[in-house]
Amino acid sequence: MTLMEPEIKILKWIKPNSEDKEKALATFEEIRKRIEKALAGSFGSYEVMLEGSMAKDTWLKNDPEMDVFIVFSEELNKERLKEIVEKLSETLKDLSPMISFAEHPYLTIKKDMFSIDIVPAIKMGVNLRPRTAVDRTPLHTEYVLKNTDERLRDEIRVAKAFMKGIGVYGAEIKVGGFSGYLVELLVIKYGGFRELLEATKDWKQPVSISLEGDGKKLKDLRERYPKSSMLLPDPADPTRNVSAALTRKKLGEFVLASWLYLEHPSLYYFSNKLEEMLVNEIGNLPLEFYAGNAVVVDIKLQSPIHPEVLWGELKKSSASIKNLLERHGFGVIRCDEWSDERSCAAIACLMEEKLLGPMNLVLGPPFHLRENAAEFIEKYQKAPMSGPWLEEDGRLRSLTIRKKLSPAQIIEDSLDEVLGVDLKKGSVRVYRLSQTDRTSNYELHRWLKLFLMGKPKWLLPLYFQSALGEPREEDLFS
Amino acid sequence: MTLMEPEIKILKWIKPNSEDKEKALATFEEIRKRIEKALAGSFGSYEVMLEGSMAKDTWLKNDPEMDVFIVFSEELNKERLKEIVEKLSETLKDLSPMISFAEHPYLTIKKDMFSIDIVPAIKMGVNLRPRTAVDRTPLHTEYVLKNTDERLRDEIRVAKAFMKGIGVYGAEIKVGGFSGYLVELLVIKYGGFRELLEATKDWKQPVSISLEGDGKKLKDLRERYPKSSMLLPDPADPTRNVSAALTRKKLGEFVLASWLYLEHPSLYYFSNKLEEMLVNEIGNLPLEFYAGNAVVVDIKLQSPIHPEVLWGELKKSSASIKNLLERHGFGVIRCDEWSDERSCAAIACLMEEKLLGPMNLVLGPPFHLRENAAEFIEKYQKAPMSGPWLEEDGRLRSLTIRKKLSPAQIIEDSLDEVLGVDLKKGSVRVYRLSQTDRTSNYELHRWLKLFLMGKPKWLLPLYFQSALGEPREEDLFS
Missing domain, CATH: 3.30.70 (Alpha-Beta Plaits)
Structure with a gap:
């Protein structure tokens, strides 16, 4: 199948043209030269390579992320990798570099319109077990390029835009959704965007997908990842589950949105602006009705925390708070987490009761x-x-x-038990949300509105379709 | 083991002396003559017999119930039995006769200090299957007399007084407790009152007790009575479970009270006056704290209902109301039922919340x-x-x-669904209990106080022991 409307319209907004690609390559070349200059002589033999969605030609021009890999041909220990990253950070300090240490140290910089990750890695062959996750990346690039043509890469771009629109794109802990590579493999597997959406109708849990029809690999994988909601062996390393980070919630949201889309396809599903539109029309929603039933844990972070650590702690703390409130007798409707990933974070819970009875x-x-x-x-x-x-x-x-009747009091008395170790270090306020409360933090305030409305991203297209009918493209994408 | 203190003291209050027994026999003789006169000639051959606890010499003088059986030597159909009962009711109308139709028609009258059941039955041998439950009664009398001496009958009397005191005596639906015959068999089985109480420490559920060590009978019985909390084959008919009417709640109350008694034996356990004492000292309990959280379904019965039917409907309706409130989101603490068995009945429920949130x-x-x-x-x-x-x-x-937030409103709108067919015919009011509410019905008002206090009869001895220490006998029994 080839793409249909509205996907064809979408492609115009997301597919990089030759000019976009030239710009990207020029930026890469400049970065490559600066890296080579910085590392000259001291760090053995290596190659600077463009990786990720740009190398695979599956990137979206409205969200241009660039992955630059420095692939060394010999083993380097973590200390040495860290040294390299620090050296580069020093050299590139005009580009607001930020060092991250996840499984692996890497550097993020901003240049032109691009957000660029610079990642040192070790060269490996297909038959060698990779040492870290990033060492596999070049193999992923190779696999995708080998198994797609331009048509299929367009389908991949549409699928990515769809997943971004409904809020399930990204394997980071904050989202727990589909990684770019996972989307690529799924579109390759089913042969197109609509085909992928159609396929979800037959998905049973856990969703087991084999690219090469090898049942044995799937069986092994199920044993290694007993809790995964989806199993898909990495062609570059069949012992690894490409969808290990996908939560059941995000799987479900994708499945539901797929069904809704197939029934009534619409441009809304590809837009990142629906939450903004919702906040703007908030006057129509009876927010004051909810506010008194919500409690907010409002945290000023002591110092910036790496997003993976931050969101991990936020999600765990949020689950602990929900559990705490339920143990005390509250009917908890839902809890959610927010952060600007700089200095502020928050957890909010909405309950059936304002206060408990005694x-x-x-x-x-x-x-x-x-x-x-x-x-x-x-x-x-x-x-x-x-x-x-x-x-x-x-x-x-x-x-x-009962002595403690207020949710804020209950949480406040248990902060030490429910909050993650880095969150605890910050300055924490717990308060009940009221309509007149105005946090001075605009972003938090905006998020609290969205939290109270409780219309998740995957549902918003349907919501706007029935409220407004079909939109003008310009309103959704420009 | 022979009885110890305080059981020996108790025996003085409950064991009939020869004068009591003579009075009972004189009353029986008078009734027998009046029955024979009434039935003379028209109803074939029969014998008027003293049955039940008086015939078995296991009755309590402070609660003198007499069972008079008219045992016919030939088959009589239900119509004929009804005719007999109606004829007797006519003849004995100076003794406020009340006809009941349970499995079997019978007549209840009051004479002197006695409450007397007059029951027509069919004579049967040990090896004949009894036609109805009452036909077995003479065999029960025989079995108990054969297997007890005076000492053991005293132990039975003490056990009955204990069970009355803690509120688990009586197989009628209102109580769902231990029948007189069941108590007799249990004391025979274990050899005494304290021995029975000790035995409860080893009771597993369902409690399986065999008088003649016949495991096969027990196994058959378990299949016939899969839901019974206790299994005890009737020696007069091993296919019948003597404890079929015993609920798990009353079994549990007896077991708990037994343990408490063995730890701290006390006269309190044998008294029927503890609820009265509790109501009198009610000033000490924070009743106003509860009242707003209770809802009452207050029923004026259209006409008297047979107690077994009445309590059956009350218990079923009460469970339906509890379920209804829980489905709507209330945390129901407990529901209970009350009736004067004449013109009034009530169901009350106590909830964690006064009202639901929207x-x-x-x-x-x-x-x-x-x-x-x-x-x-x-x-x-x-x-x-x-x-x-x-x-x-x-x-x-x-x-x-939520549109319905008040428990009274929720129940009122579902009365037709939750109330039993005979209760529905009455005039029903549903209201929230408040401290200032005063029902004009003194008995109901008293029961509502007890309901709110939620101190069950089996717990009251412990409650008074710690509050007041040991009592004077006269306060508990005279």
Whole structure:
């Protein structure tokens, strides 16, 4: 199948033309020269290569990310890699360099319109086990180029734009979605964008996809990744699951959006502007109705935290807070996390109740567990409250008086237990959201509005389709 | 083992002396003569017999119930039995006769200090299958007399008084506890009152007790009564479970009270006055704290209902109301039922919340159930509330606005669905209990106090032991 409307329209907005490509190559050449100059003589033999979506010709011109790899032909230890990255950071300090240490040290700079990752890596052959994830990248580039033509690369671009639009693109912890490479493999596997969307109708969990029809590899992979929602062996290293970072939530969002799109295709699905549009029309939504039921943990970070660490802690802390509130008796509707990835982060939870009532039903042991039952009776019969008593199910119960009734108070008293170690270092305020509250942080304020509205990105196209009908392209993409 | 203190003290209050027994026999003789006169000539050959606890010499003088059986030597159909009962009711109308039709028609009258059941039955031998439950009664009398001496019958009396005190005596639906015959068999089995209490420490569920060590009978019984909390084959008919009416709750209450008693034996366990004492000292309990959280369904019965039917409907309706409130989002602490068995009945429920908040989290289907998911999205995306959204567990959720927030309103709108057919015929009011509310019905008002206090009968001895220490016998029994 070739692309149809509205995908053809989309392609105009996202596909780089020859001028865009020349610009990218010129930028790469300039960076390459500066790297070679900086490393001259001191670091053995290497090659500076353009990698990632630019090398694969699957990049989107409205989101131009460049991966520059420095591929060394000999083994280098982590100390040495770090030294290289620090040296480059020094040399490129006019381009606001930022060093990251994930599995592997690398450098991010800004130049022209590009966000550029500079990554030192070790050369490897197809049959060698890669030492780190980045060492595989050149093999990925090779595989994609070998298995696509320009038509299929256009389909990949459309698929990426779709996933960005509905909020499931990116394997970083913040998103937990589809990596660029995963999208490429999926489009290669099914032969096109619409074909991929159609295929989701038959996906069972865990979704098991084999590029080379090798069931054995899939079986091994399922054992290595028992919790993955999707299994897809990397052609460059079949013991690795390309979709290891994909959460069940993002898988589900993609599947639902695919079905909705196939039923009513629309340009909305490819736009990054829907949240902005939603915030602008917020007057129509009864936000004051929700506000009193939401609590915010508002954190000024002590110092910048690497995004993978930051979002990891935020998600874990958010789950702990949800659990804490539920243990205290709240009906938690949902919790979500936000950060500007610089100095601020927040966790918000929306609950069915504004406050808990003071009466608390305590579930005790079954009567036949003698020691537990005796302890429970001993503990509660002295209280001036009713109980303990026995119900038809054979379990003891009693009433106690709740002392903490406000969610903010409950969280505040347990911050040390629920917050991640780096978040804890910051300055933390916990407050109930009210309509008159105005955080001075505009971005946070905007996010809180979106949080209360609870219309996720994958649903917004449908929402706008029914509210506004089809849009003008210019409103969505320019 | 022989009885110890405080059981020996108790025996003085409950064991009939020869004068009591003579009075009972004199009353029986008078009734027998009146029955024979009434039935003279028209109803074939029969014998009027004293049955039940008086015949077995296991009755309590402070609760003198008499069972008079008219045992016919030939088959009589139900119509004929009814005719007999009606005839007797006519003859004995000076003794406020009340006809009951349970499995079997019978007559209840009051004479002197006795409550007397007059029951027509068919004579049967040990090896004949009994036609109805009452036909077995003479065999029960025989078995108990054969297997007890006076000492053991005293132990039985103490056990009955204990069970009455803690509220687990009586197989009627209202109680769901231990029948007199079941208590007799248990004391025979274990050899005494304290021995029975000790034995509960080894009881596993379901409690399986064999009087004649016949495992086969127990196995058959377990198949016939898969839901029973206790299995005890009737020596007079091993296919029948003597403890069929015993609920798990009453079994558990007896077990817990047994342990508490063995640890700290006390006269309190044998008294029927503890609830009265509790109501009198109610000033100490923070009742106003609870009242607003309780809802009462207050029923004026259209006409008297047989107690077994009445309590059956009350318990079923109460469970339905609890379920209804929970489905709407309330945390129900407990529900209970009351009736004067004449003209009034009530169901009360205590909840954690006074009112529900307007926000309601709706749990939807998992995303991979395509049709259900599509339906859920279709239904909720148009609502002006937030959602639908997808959570990490792969299930859709959404928010709705609750329209019914008050428990009284919720119940009132579903009365037809939750109330039993006879209760529905009455005049029903549903209201939230407040401290200033005063129902004009004194008995109901008293019960509501007890309901709010939530101190069950089996727990009251412990409660008073720690509050007041040991009591004077006269305060508990005279």
